Amino acid sequence: MSNYKSTDALMRHLRNNGIAISGSSQKQQLINTGYFHGYKGYRFFVSSNRRIPFTSYNEINATIQYDTKLKSLLYGKMMLIETALKNIALNTIMAEINSNSIYDMYDKAVSSYKNAPPGTSEDIKKKFQNNKLNLQGSIQNSIAAAYRKENPKITHFYNTVNYNEVPIWAIFEILTMGDFGYLLSCLTQDVRKKISRNIGLNLSSDTNCTLVYKYVYALKDLRNAIAHNDVVYDTRFRKMDPSKPMKQCLMLEMGLPYINFKTIGDYIILICYFLKLLKVSKTEIKAFIREFEKITKEYEGQVSSAVAAITVHPDLFLRMTILKNSI
Template sequence: MTRGKKTDGLMRHLRDNKQMDINGSRQKKELLQMGYYHGYKGYRFIKDKSDPIPLTKFDELKAIYDFDMNLKSLLYPHIMTIETAVKNYTIDTLVPHGSIELDYAFKHFLLDYKSEPVGSKDYNTKMKDRLTLKKKIDNEISYKYAKNDIVTHFLRSDTMPLWAIFEIIDMSTFGNFLKCLNQPLRIENADNLGLTHTAVLNDGNLVHDIIFLLKPLRNAVAHNNVVFDCRFAGKTRARNSVKSYVNVETGVQQIQFKYLIDYFILIVLLLKKLGYNKTELKKIIRLFQDETELLRTKIPTSLWNRINGSDLNVKITDLTTYAQT
């Protein structure tokens, strides 16, 4: 039987086996608050356990933990706003084209597979995407029936509007919905959101590419997982079209989505498109910058650069200029 350690034992373990300076009642309470397994073990490396952070002071680890928690608190409401708004803009795009009931959408809107030769590889891939989307939505409706008042009400009325579907599906499924729309509707939706630029090809894919890119961050923030080092991205890679668009639209260089600042830049861009004013954007940017500067005072500069990128302040300056134009 495996026996755990009380907090005093964990502190001795950190001192004796991890060469970490941790002592006293204050740090004991801080370790209890952050947790040894969720806290210390989750923040002792960057992206992967094979890249440990060479920390010898508990206060430095606590600073990274606080930085991570504060960024999640900052980002959460804005990511939720973006998710909700993009869903509403999509409804707004589709309304002029007919009914917004689910069955009508599958018959008239979600037809991207028809843009490919019947039986071709691309046709089969897009058809499978459409079938998978339908299965996921049907499964969600089945699961939520009699548990969710909205679903129950509309099923008993023998209809299911898209806005009700958007209330119950996750961000990934919503991204797949956007992906399955026929191209003219995808392009119209991007235009409706203001996500087009004459210098970037508008093939209608930008909106769902952004949704898929933000999905892991959204989930990490919502479920209180680590975000400071972008480990949430996993195998998700930003498409070149998204990188190019963010660069051209904001004027910020070196957008690679390797550091959290690039995700933050995308979020600010989207908030501006959704109507946030200059004062609101300036406040959000300042809060992000304040957190990064506070962390700078508490950990070695070399580690700060590994976490944030050596060009963070340049990006913040360019982002502020964009937000104020």
């Protein structure tokens, strides 16, 4: 027996579950956002056991629109940061190895059994070597996938008689942000430290130089959620717990009492930190923060206080004020 429900039947189902919805306008909203992507996707905050006390479809639609505006606001900044970090890492690596050969990078800049620091245990040496082999496999898979898709950044090197190796810079062009983060994690500590310094990261609490790739992993989770139109505003995309250096760095640099990456505000803070490091103007960064505050306040005005108490963190605007003062 089919469980299919027409849009009118879904509206009746929502009304039966305490959600006020009626009329052609809200019917079209339900069609446009989808019952499953929209209502099912936004009826809870972070996890399904934390239901949001919506009483009208207006509140659900306002939440969907708030999330959409957030993704639009964040997209451009994320692309800027991703491109800049890749370029800084690329330039640092090529300067370090004095070459644009991927094989020279593997040999001189990537941790392995043979280049482990003196005193490294046998288990750690083997871990380095395993990571290096995984990295080589991952990059080769990325090249093969790009060639299959006829990506000109890769086909140029294989379909020309005079070329037989894809340079590092072309490989960086096709790396996903996750693959880029993994590459950074496989580099020697010395090379990671140089990349971190060239970015401008505060390394005072980053003894093992893990900060650069862990921040990339954190940004990757947000970037992928934006790219795939997943829910962003409640940070359900978060796949990693922040390390102590990740929290301490932002607290020191931005003057904040705490960081835990459990609210969208913390990701706004992280983005602003990188924009600051990348020498984006104070005017532009503060305009970005003000736009985030504006769309959040507009959203608060469109939902009940009971809904806002769950969906907007109580100290969000205080933290944004501290952030603006630190820029």
